[in-house]
Amino acid sequence: MATADLLLHPVRLRILRALLDGRDRTTSDLRGDLPDIAPATLYRHVALLAEAGVLTVVAEQRVRGAVERTYRLPHGSAEVDDDALAAMTPADHRRAFTAFVAGLLADFDRYLDRDDVDPRQDGVGYRQAALWLTDAELDALLAEVRTAVAARLHNPPVPGRVRRLLSTVLMPAGGPPGDDPADGAAG
Template identity: 65%
Template sequence: MATLDLLLHPVRLRILRTLLDGHPATTTQLRERLPDIPPATMYRHVAALATAGVLEVLDEKRIRGAVERTYRVRWDRTELDPAAMTTDDHRRAFTAFVGGLLADFDGYLARDTPNPTADGVTYQQAALWLTDAEMAELLAEVRAAVTARIGRASSPDRTRRMISLVAMPADE
């Protein structure tokens, strides 16, 4: 299992978020998607994630004397044990999560012609009265629905979309 410090480093978190769609990538492809990260920094953080087992090597090719590796995320190695996390750990993790959401939405709005209605943008909340068992069932259904769609190939009629879910008890 990865540590909070490993996963919440800003560069490593951006690398992982880039790979959320389940598509493997080389470090060169990651650099194309994240051009503001210097090459040496990218290689260092990819290596840290690979050493920790968070990224696994799917393929290796020799290119002009260097080895190019294709990586994918081992999601089972990115899970943190909520019971082992302190209140401050949860605060740090949630802050990183919300920061990623804000960055994604700001990037979307910075496009030439964002059209939230046509693009299917939504942000909403619902208050549900659920037992613990009903909540577990709901989360399992959502997880299954999302997991069934991860890794689909990109195509002209598909748009890469970020799906986020937050659930917490609320005051009555």
Template identity: 65%
Template sequence: MATLDLLLHPVRLRILRALLDGRPGTTAQLRERLPDIAPATMYRHIATLTAAGILEVVDEKRVRGTMERTYQVRFDRAELAPADRAAMTTDDHRRAFTAFVGGLLADFDHYLAGQPTDPTTDGVTYRQAAIWLTDDELAELLTELRTAVTARSGNDPAPGRTQRMISLIAVPTDD
């Protein structure tokens, strides 16, 4: 199972985010998506994630005398176990949340840097809603959301389809 330090390393986090859509990718494809990461650094962190069981090799083929491997994320291994989450300190949660928000900012900056962009037409949304829920109602809502997203996560790219990042944050507020 993943550990907090393993998952929150900035380079490893970016590699995992690049494979978040569930589609496999080679190191060369990851380097195209993340060109600012040095090749040796990329290979080292892919090896670390693979050794931890978070990435798995789903294909191997010879390319110009070397072995090209195709990787995919094992989502069941890329999450902290409930006991590990429960043992996290306040600072651990702050680090994890900061990494999450940093990823959101990077995704949004990447979107805005593309040309042309039209947030309204593109369906960009960011909003908050305050709702009163019991713990059971929150669990039910999260299950419904997970089910809705999971039902669509297997969609393949196709004409008219745009890959979209769906993010959720639920935080209790003071009464």
């Protein structure tokens, strides 16, 4: 598994997002997907991800005397494991969440900068719902969401399919335990 430090760099996050659709890409392909990243920077960060085992080299070919590699993002390789997650400090989580939100904002800005923006037609949404759940109900909800997403995760790109990003945030609301009147512990 990768470390949070490796994955949470803004450029590496964008590279990983570009590869989330399961298609293999060369660094040249990624340059087309991420034209605002300087080529040397892109090559350096792709190499770091490959050296760490986050990206897999699936092909190599000679192009004008240089070796061009084709990369794949294997399912699960860009996830921080439970032990690393548990070892993160609140400051680490704050930094990770900030990187996540910054990437989300950048993705949304790129969407809004297109000429053909139609949020309703495109199924764009951002909502927040407050749910009262026991730990068991939360586990059941998460299992349902994982099942629903997993059933569609490996859909190949075909005519009529649009690559869509699904981003989730789940956290307890309110203050510390006991502050919520529903807990029965407060006034």
